[in-house]
Amino acid sequence: MNADESQFKSLDYYLSLKYPITFYPESEGYTVIIKDLPGCMSVGETLSEAMENIEEARELWIETACECGDEIPLPAADV
DSSP states (O other), rough: OHHHHTTOOOOOOOOHOOOEEEEEEETTTTEEETTTSSSSSEEEEEEHHHHHHHHHHHHHHHHHHHHHHHOOOOOOOOO
């Protein structure tokens, strides 16, 4: 899909996509990152809290990109 085609996708479309999440155990909880969405990361004291936080961060990242007219990357294909 090229940039012109991606501009016609709705916010709901992007919010429905499943992005791979990477988590890193830390000494006091977890850091979680969505590599496909640059800068989209969060933390939590428990894995459950970290996963809830990254879902909220993902939604806010996508909503902000949409409002600003920025390109929203599609999730990377499984390798």
